[in-house]
Amino acid sequence: MTTGRGATRRDRWLIAVVPVLLASVALTQMVVASTTELTPWRGAGFGMFSTMDGHDLRGVRIEVVTEDGDTLPFNARRLRGAPRLGGPFVQARAWPTPTRLERLGEAVIDEPLVVDEDDVVIPAEQLVDVDPQLTEPLAPPVEVHLQVHRLRLDRDSETVVPEVIAERTVRGDPTGSG
Amino acid sequence: MTEEPTETAAAPHEGPVEPPTANRGGRLRRLFTPYLSRTGMVLTLTLVTYLISSPRGTFPVARIAAVGALLLVPWLVSDRRWRVGVLGVLFVLAAAGPLSSPLLDLDNHHYLKLYWLLALLLTGMTSDPVAALRRTARWLIGLVFVFATVWKLLVPDFVDGSLLTYLLTTDGNMDRVLVAVGWHEADRTIENRHEIVGLRHDPTVPLEPTELDMPSRSVAVAPALAIATVLLEGAVAVAYLLPLRGRWERLQEISLFTFLVVTYGLLPVFGFGGLLAAMGLAASGLRDRPAILVHLAMWATVGGLTIVADLL
Secondary structure, eight states: OOOHHHHHHHHHHHHHHHHHHHHHHHHHHHHHHHHHOOOOOOSSSTTSSSSOOOGGGEEEEEEEEETTEEEEEETTGGGOTTTTTTTHHHHHSSSSSHHHHHHHHHHHHSOOOOOOOOOOOOEETTTTTTTTGEEEOEEEEOOOEEEEEEEEEETTTTEEEEEEEEEEEEETTTTTTO | OOOOGGGGGGGGGGGOOOSOOOOOHHHHHHHHHGGGGGGHHHHHHHHHHHHOOOTTOHHHHHHHHHHHHTTHHHHHHOOOOHHHHHHHHHHHHHHHHHSSSSSSOOOOOHHHHHHHHHHHHTTTTTSSHHHHHHHHHHHOOOOHHHHHHHHHSSHHHHEEEEEHHHHHOOOOHHHHHHHHHHOTTTTTTOOOOOOHHHHHHHHSSSSSOEOOOHHHHHHHHHHHHHHHHHHHHHHHHHHHHHHOGGGGGHHHHHHHHHHHHHHHHHHHOHHHHHHHHHHHHHHHOOOOHHHHHHHHHHHHHHHHHHHHHOOO
C-alpha cells in the first residue's frame, strides 16, 4: 500500500518526467547544433525560425560522374519525395556528417537514373514534368560528388551568399556488382 | 495495490455534473457535457489538432486510435482506467511511426505532440490529474519558449534581422499576407524565390552571391520585428515558468494569445498553434468556463488564420 507521502513523491515524478525529458533532449540538441553542422531547426531543440541555417534553406548539390568520365548535374529538387532517396537526403541536409553524405551518395548510385534532354540526371521514378520519351537510362555512376551549403544574407549588399558546409565524393563499386 | 480516487472525485474542477434524473434529451446532454469540461476540452483540442496535423511517418492505425479516443472522451474524463489505457495505447501507436522514420525529418511541434500525449497519459496516473496536468503543461509551454528564445539570442542572424528580412523577401506564405495587407506589391518576391531555388539545388547555377529584390520597407522593419519576437517569446516563457499570482497570472493567456495571433498571422503552423492552445487550457489558472472560452478562441483563431493563409 502506498502511503500518502509516497503517492506525493510518485505524483511529482509523474509531473516532472516529460518536462525533464523535453529539457534534456533540447539541451543536448543545443550543444550538438552549436558544435557540429546540425541545423538548429531540427533535433527537438526548438530552434525553428532562429537562423537562416535551416534545413529547408540549405542547398544540396549533386553531380554524378558517368562510366564515360562525363560529369553531369543531378536534379536534387525533388529528392525529398523520392521513396529511397528521401530519407538519406533529408538526413544529409539537416546534419551533413561524412556518414550521412556517404549514405546519400550510395543511395544515388543504387538508384535507377535517367538523363533528360538537357543532360541533367533525374531519378527514374521522379519524372515529374519530364517527358519519359526524351530521357535515356544511365548506367550506375562511378562517382557522386555531394555538396551541402547554407545561405547567409548580406543586408548591406542585399545579396544571399552561399557557404559550403560539407562536401563528399562517393565512389561506386568498380566491379559493377552493386 | 494503490487505491486512488478516480477523476470523478475531482468533479469540482470539471464544472457542473448532470443530475442522474435528467429529462428527455438528458442522455445526449450527458454524453456531450464531458467534452465541455476542462479536461474534456483539452483532450478534444489535442486529438483534433493531432488528427489535422499528425507528425510525419504517423501510421494510419494511430489516426484511427485518435478518432477512437475522441469518441471516448466522456469515459477518459470520468474514469482513470479508461484514460490511462486508451491514452497509453494511443501514445505507443502515435510514437511508433515518427520514431521509426528519420528523426531529422520531424518538426519541433511533432516532438511536442508526442511529449504532450505522454504528459496526458502520465498525469492521468496521479492522485489529482487536473492539477498535475496543469503543472506539467506550464512547464512544457515555458520550456518550449525558453529554448526558442535562447536559440534566437544565440544565433546572430536572428537578432540582426537577417532571417526575417530573408523570409519577408522570399517566403511565399509571408508574401501572400503582406500583399493582402498592402505591404508588398503582388509578385514582387516570386523572382527571389526562383533565384534561391536554383542556387540551392541546381548544379548548373553558379554557386556565388546572388542579389535579391528586397522591398525597402521589409528591410527596414525586420530588426525591430526580430527584437519584438524575442521579447514576446521571452514573455511567454516567463509567464508560464514564474509562479505568478492574481492578475499577473493573466500574463499567461495574454502573452500566448498575442504570440499566436502575431506569429501565425504571418506564418501559420496549425500543428504548433493548435497544440499550444490546448496546452494553454490545461495550464490556465482561470476558472473552467472562461479558461475554455479563451483557449477555444485561441485554437479557432489559429485555425482561422491557417485557412485564411491558404485562401490568399
